[in-house]
Amino acid sequence: MTTEQPDLDTIVAPATPLGRGALAIVRIDGPRSAAILQTLGGVSPEIRHATHIHLQMRGEVLDDCVAVRYAAPHSFTGNDLVELTLHGSPLLVQRVIAAVVELGARIAQPGEFTERAVLNGKLDLVQAESIADLINSRTTLQAKLSLGNLDGVLSRRAMSIRDTLLHVISRLEAALDFSEEGYEFITREDARARIVDAIAETRAMGETYRRGRATTSGLKAVILGRPNAGKSTLLNRLVGSERAIVTAIPGTTRDIVSETIEIGGLPVTIADTAGLRSSGDVVEEIGVARAREAAGQADIVLYLVDASEGVSAEDEMALFPNAILIYTKIDRAPAPKGAFGISVTAELGIEQLLARLDALVRDEFAAPEGSLVNERQLRAVVECSEALQAALAAIEGGLDEQIIVVDLNRAASALALLTGAITTGDVFTEIFSKFCIGK
Ligand SMILES: Nc1nc2c(ncn2[C@@H]2O[C@H](COP(=O)(O)OP(=O)(O)OP(=O)(O)O)[C@@H](O)[C@H]2O)c(=O)[nH]1
Numbered sequence: 001m002t003t004e005q006p007d008l009d010t011i012v013a014p015a016t017p018l019g020r021g022a023l024a025i026v027r028i029d030g031p032r033s034a035a036i037l038q039t040l041g042g043v044s045p046e047i048r049h050a051t052h053i054h055l056q057m058r059g060e061v062l063d064d065c066v067a068v069r070y071a072a073p074h075s076f077t078g079n080d081l082v083e084l085t086l087h088g089s090p091l092l093v094q095r096v097i098a099a100v101v102e103l104g105a106r107i108a109q110p111g112e113f114t115e116r117a118v119l120n121g122k123l124d125l126v127q128a129e130s131i132a133d134l135i136n137s138r139t140t141l142q143a144k145l146s147l148g149n150l151d152g153v154l155s156r157r158a159m160s161i162r163d164t165l166l167h168v169i170s171r172l173e174a175a176l177d178f179s180e181e182g183y184e185f186i187t188r189e190d191a192r193a194r195i196v197d198a199i200a201e202t203r204a205m206g207e208t209y210r211r212g213r214a215t216t217s218g219l220k221a222v223i224l225g226r227p228n229a230g231k232s233t234l235l236n237r238l239v240g241s242e243r244a245i246v247t248a249i250p251g252t253t254r255d256i257v258s259e260t261i262e263i264g265g266l267p268v269t270i271a272d273t274a275g276l277r278s279s280g281d282v283v284e285e286i287g288v289a290r291a292r293e294a295a296g297q298a299d300i301v302l303y304l305v306d307a308s309e310g311v312s313a314e315d316e317m318a319l320f321p322n323a324i325l326i327y328t329k330i331d332r333a334p335a336p337k338g339a340f341g342i343s344v345t346a347e348l349g350i351e352q353l354l355a356r357l358d359a360l361v362r363d364e365f366a367a368p369e370g371s372l373v374n375e376r377q378l379r380a381v382v383e384c385s386e387a388l389q390a391a392l393a394a395i396e397g398g399l400d401e402q403i404i405v406v407d408l409n410r411a412a413s414a415l416a417l418l419t420g421a422i423t424t425g426d427v428f429t430e431i432f433s434k435f436c437i438g439k
């Protein structure tokens with residue numbers, strides 16, 4: 001059985017990157033997908049059975065492939081859907097797609113498959129967003145967060161708050177209906193307690209955003225210090241290659257040199273910068289300005305001081321109170337008592353530094369499952385939280401049920417907006433335009 005959706009376009013796109021590989025997948029979604037497969041393959045495979053098919057167009061062979069046909073609503077999108085696993089040549093993929101288009105499909109917009117899945121209630125918005133994040137994830141921790149949200153951890157959290165609010169709303173409304181008889185279906189104290197709980201829970205959700213964002217986008221670390229402190233040497237050691245030029249001449253690095261490595265399960269982009277001093281050299285001055293700017297925006301600042309020189313008037317660590325102070329070249333002179341020191345040349349303190357960074361990233365930035373990961377999600381939670389505060393003020397001020405219900409409804413709608421239970425077209429466009437074609 002297939003569902004008739006005559007108005008829906010049939011769309012097609014490669015689901016795998018256009019390159020050479022063993023296999024390439026083309027997806028066709030919509031009411032004409034099965035008929036198109038029938039025309040190209042001469043057969044209509046049984047639903048959900050991987051079937052070997054020779055694809056032809058006007059007698060010309062396109063490829064032999066494995067086709068799987070899904071019938072609405074039991075597919076990723078919820079529509080009739082066909083997946084063709086072709087040989088992994090961009091030429092074959094293009095020819096098959098051209099044939100499918102000739103038979104009445106159109107090329108899909110970016111994110112259109114996922115958008116259809118959301119429209120058909122197969123995924124909610126948070127889950128759809130987590131597909132994009134999952135595809136873009138570079139570390140296991142990032143993947144874990146996205147998989148959790150795809151599995152509905154965040155959505156369930158939001159929905160459980162919403163359920164509580166709906167519980168309170170329905171009882172307050174029932175009381176309104178029977179106000180003349182003086183019935184009460186929830187005490188004000190009980191309603192208040194539930195609102196207070198919901199406020200605490202939304203606040204906790206809002207607080208996950210900083211970590212959620214850090215985890216999905218990765219962190220920025222900046223190595224700062226005076227010329228010759230050993231910044232470039234440390235960068236090279238951390239990334240494991242001669243990424244930056246190292247010389248004994250102070251003022252070697254001018255531009256920012258950066259490289260991304262994994263620390264504490266997150267991608268951390270480490271930037272090596274120009275040594276801080278006023279040299280009078282135009283190029284160097286620009287480099288120093290860039291170094292300060294980068295450090296101002298960084299999540300982590302490593303401030304390096306040559307142990308044999310100590311801190312001088314030109315040092316600027318006071319401007320970066322959260323910086324990790326590291327004495328360098330301790331093979332030549334010891335770090336001051338109690339201070340942390342390294343030597344790249346003698347391989348001293350490097351393991352400890354890495355362990356410290358690892359702990360810092362895990363303790364301060366790594367997101368637990370169910371964290372908010374983007375601004376859209378945060379906006380919804382903040383809006384909910386504001387409406388709940390208003391509801392609390394109304395209930396504590398002894399205002400009418402009607403007024404409390406308006407605020408609670410606003411809070412519940414904000415949560416529905418988070419998962420896309422109610423959604424405007426604009427939000428959809430914004431979210432799905434960030435996907436690539438075929439997703
Ligand atoms: N003995 C010793 N020398 C080091 C160590 N680390 C760096 N050096 C030397 O210190 C000098 C400066 O190193 P760089 O890494 O270029 O210093 P920098 O802070 O990047 O300097 P600028 O780019 O000029 O700001 C080079 O000659 C390095 O070989 C170390 O741990 N021990």
Ligand SMILES: [Mg+2]
Nearest residue numbers: 231232252253
């Ligand atoms: Mg340098």
